[in-house]
Amino acid sequence: MAESKREIDYSVYLVTGRDLLPPGKDYLESLEESLRGGVTIVQIREKTTETGEFLEVARRSQALCRKFNVPILINDRLDIALAIGADGVHIGQTDMPIAVAKALLPPGAIIGMTCNTPAHVAQAVKDGADYVGVGPVFATQTKNVASPMLGVRGLQDILAPLEGTNVKAVAIAGIKYTNALQCLYGAVRPSGLGLDGLAVVSDIVASHEPEAAARKLATVVHAFKSTIPHIFSLSQHPYTSQYIKENAAQLFPAIRRHGPLVQQITNTVVTTQSANATLALGASPIMANAPQEMADISKAIGGLLINFGTIQSLDGMIEAGKHANINRKPVVFDPVGVGASQYRRSSANSLLNTWQATVIKGNAGELAAIANSQEVRAKGVDSVGQGFKNPALFVRDLARRERCIVVLSGKTDYVSDGTTVVSLNNGHPLLGDITGSGCMLGTCIAIFCAAASMEATPEDGKLVSGDMFIAAIGGVLALTLASEKAAARDDVKGSGTFLPALIDELGKLSPEEVVALANVEVVSV
Ligand SMILES: Cc1ncc(COP(=O)(O)OP(=O)(O)O)c(N)n1
Numbered sequence: 001m002a003e004s005k006r007e008i009d010y011s012v013y014l015v016t017g018r019d020l021l022p023p024g025k026d027y028l029e030s031l032e033e034s035l036r037g038g039v040t041i042v043q044i045r046e047k048t049t050e051t052g053e054f055l056e057v058a059r060r061s062q063a064l065c066r067k068f069n070v071p072i073l074i075n076d077r078l079d080i081a082l083a084i085g086a087d088g089v090h091i092g093q094t095d096m097p098i099a100v101a102k103a104l105l106p107p108g109a110i111i112g113m114t115c116n117t118p119a120h121v122a123q124a125v126k127d128g129a130d131y132v133g134v135g136p137v138f139a140t141q142t143k144n145v146a147s148p149m150l151g152v153r154g155l156q157d158i159l160a161p162l163e164g165t166n167v168k169a170v171a172i173a174g175i176k177y178t179n180a181l182q183c184l185y186g187a188v189r190p191s192g193l194g195l196d197g198l199a200v201v202s203d204i205v206a207s208h209e210p211e212a213a214a215r216k217l218a219t220v221v222h223a224f225k226s227t228i229p230h231i232f233s234l235s236q237h238p239y240t241s242q243y244i245k246e247n248a249a250q251l252f253p254a255i256r257r258h259g260p261l262v263q264q265i266t267n268t269v270v271t272t273q274s275a276n277a278t279l280a281l282g283a284s285p286i287m288a289n290a291p292q293e294m295a296d297i298s299k300a301i302g303g304l305l306i307n308f309g310t311i312q313s314l315d316g317m318i319e320a321g322k323h324a325n326i327n328r329k330p331v332v333f334d335p336v337g338v339g340a341s342q343y344r345r346s347s348a349n350s351l352l353n354t355w356q357a358t359v360i361k362g363n364a365g366e367l368a369a370i371a372n373s374q375e376v377r378a379k380g381v382d383s384v385g386q387g388f389k390n391p392a393l394f395v396r397d398l399a400r401r402e403r404c405i406v407v408l409s410g411k412t413d414y415v416s417d418g419t420t421v422v423s424l425n426n427g428h429p430l431l432g433d434i435t436g437s438g439c440m441l442g443t444c445i446a447i448f449c450a451a452a453s454m455e456a457t458p459e460d461g462k463l464v465s466g467d468m469f470i471a472a473i474g475g476v477l478a479l480t481l482a483s484e485k486a487a488a489r490d491d492v493k494g495s496g497t498f499l500p501a502l503i504d505e506l507g508k509l510s511p512e513e514v515v516a517l518a519n520v521e522v523v524s525v
C-alpha cells in the first residue's frame with residue numbers, strides 16, 4: 001500500500017458485483033472493458049465469497065487496475081486489502097470503526113465510509129475518512145438497503161458536514177447514466193460544494209457493453225465538472241436591464257421559427273385556455289398525462305410544464321420529468337396550491353427528488369411551501385397577507401437551494417437564477433379576475449424555455465442548454481404585456497371579454513414592443 005496519499009479521481013466509481021454479470025460475460029473481461037471506458041476507481045465487493053477466492057479475485061483485479069493506473073479499494077475486508085497491498089478500503093456503518101482501520105492500515109491508505117445521514121457524514125469527517133459514500137439516492141435491486149432514500153434533493157443536506165473539509169463524496173444506489181446528471185445537479189449546495197463522483201454497480205457490471213456504459217457515465221460526470229456554475233443561466237454574465245429585454249424579445253420570433261411542441265400536464269380548469277395561449281404564441285400544445293407514453297412523447301417535445309392544480313396522475317408527472325431530464329428538455333414546475341394539503345406537499349417532494357426542475361414558478365404562498373418557509377401563508381391556491389419582507393432575497397435563495405430559475409408571481413414578479421434577481425413590473429389587474437392566469441403564466445414560461453433551448457447548441461454537461469433565466473423572464477413579459485394591451489382595447493369590457501383579447505394579444509407582441517414596454521429592473525440583494 002502507498003505510504004503517501006495519492007490524489008484520487010472519484011468521478012466514475014465502480015463497485016464490482018460478479019453476480020450481476022450478464023450470462024456468458026467473464027468478470028475480468030468486463031472489468032477491463034469498464035476500465036477502458038473510463039472508470040476512475042474500483043471497489044472490489046464480494047459479499048459471499050470465501051477468503052481464498054476473494055484474494056484471488058482481488059489480485060487479478062488489481063493487476064488490471066494497475067494497467068490503467070486506477071486505484072483499487074476492498075469492501076469491508078481489511079485482511080484482503082492488506083494482503084494484496086490495495087490502495088484502501090470501503091467500510092460500512094456496522095463494519096470496523098475508522099479508527100481501528102486506520103491503526104491497521106499503512107498511513108497512505110484510502111478509507112471510505114458509507115453514510116446515510118448528515119450525522120454519519122459529520123462522524124466520518126471527525127474520524128478521518130477520506131471520502132464518504134452517500135445514499136441510497138434511488139431504489140436499487142443490487143442491495144437490500146434499510147435506510148430511506150435520500151432522493152436528488154436529499155444529497156445537498158447530507159453533504160453539509162463536508163463544507164470546509166477536504167473529504168470527498170460519491171453518491172450510490174440506483175444511479176444510471178440516465179439519472180446521473182440529475183444526481184450531480186441535485187447535490188450542488190448553495191456554496192457550490194457537490195459530489196466528487198458517482199458510484200455504480202449494475203449500470204456498468206450488468207451491461208453487455210461495460211466499456212460503452214462506463215464511457216457514457218464518464219462523459220456525463222466530466223462534462224458536468226467542466227460546466228460551472230451548474231445552473232440554467234449564464235450566471236456570471238453581468239445581466240443588465242437592456243440586455244435582458246433585448247434577449248427576451250428575440251425569443252418571440254424564435255418561438256414562431258421553431259414552433260416547439262410543449263407538453264403540458266396541467267389542471268382541468270385551464271387546459272383549453274392554456275392550449276389556446278400556446279397556439280397564439282406560435283407553439284403547439286400536447287396535453288398528455290399517462291405515464292406509459294412519457295418516454296415517447298418526451299423525445300418529440302421542446303419543453304414540459306407540470307402544473308399541480310388537479311393532480312390526476314402523479315406517476316405521469318414523475319415519468320414526464322424523468323424523461324425530460326433524460327432528453328435534456330426544460331421542465332417548468334408550477335406547484336399550484338402546494339401548501340393546501342399534505343398530499344400536495346409530499347407529491348411536490350417526490351417530484352423534486354426525482355427530477356431536476358429548470359424553472360419553479362409560483363405565488364408567494366406556493367413558493368413559501370416549497371421552501372418550507374412560514375413567512376407567507378396560503379389559502380387554497382391563493383397566497384394571503386403581505387408577501388415576503390424581502391422577495392428578491394427569497395427568490396435568490398430558493399433558486400440557489402433548488403438549483404434552478406425561480407419565478408415569484410405577484411403584482412411585481414421576481415425572477416432569479418440564484419445570482420441575479422430581476423423585478424418585473426408589467427401586467428394588468430384584470431389578470432386577477434380570470435381563472436388560471438397563473439397557470440397560463442406557467443405555460444408561457446414553458447414555451448419560452450422550449451424555444452430558448454431549441455435555439456442553443458446542446459452541451460454534454462448541461463441538463464438544459466440555452467439561457468433559461470432570459471427564457472423565464474420572456475414568458476412573464478409575454479403574459480403581462482399582452483394583458484396590458486388587451487385591457488386597453490375598446491372591446492374589452494370586463495373579465496369575460498378580457499380572456500379572448502389576452503389570447504389575441506399574446507400572438508401579436510413584436511420584439512420592438514417588448515423592448516419598449518417591458519419594465520425590467522435588476523435588483524441588488
Ligand atoms: C462507495 C460505496 N458506498 C456505499 C457502499 C455500501 O457499503 P456498506 O454499507 O458497507 O454495504 P456493503 O457494500 O458492504 O453491502 C459501498 N460499498 N460503496
Ligand SMILES: Cc1ncsc1CCOP(=O)(O)O
Pocket residue numbers: 015135136139140141142143145172173174175199200201202203
Ligand atoms: C453497494 C451498495 N450500497 C448501497 S446501494 C449499493 C448498490 C448499488 O448498486 P446499483 O448501482 O446497481 O444500484
